[in-house]
Amino acid sequence: MGKNQLIHGNEFHLLKQAEIHKATGKLVESLNLAAGSTGGFDIYKVVETYFTDLEKRKEINDLLGISEPCETRATEESFS
Helix, strand or coil: CCCCCCCCHHHHHHCCHHHHHHHHHHHHHHCCCCCCEECCEEHHHHHHHHHHCHHHHHHHHHHHCCCCCHHHHHHHHHCC
């Protein structure tokens, strides 16, 4: 994606794996983590999955108690 193009919630699929990993690497660095993936901990995979897998994102949101806006649910239900 271009530097000035903003990605919205319905466009996460436009993000490339390399872009996600690069941004996640910056997070790892800013938190002074020795590594972003080690022994049962893989922040790269978590972030990539959250952006690219809608079903997994819903599962993660459910675990964290993050609810979807009503209009999102209504739109998805109308296509089911």
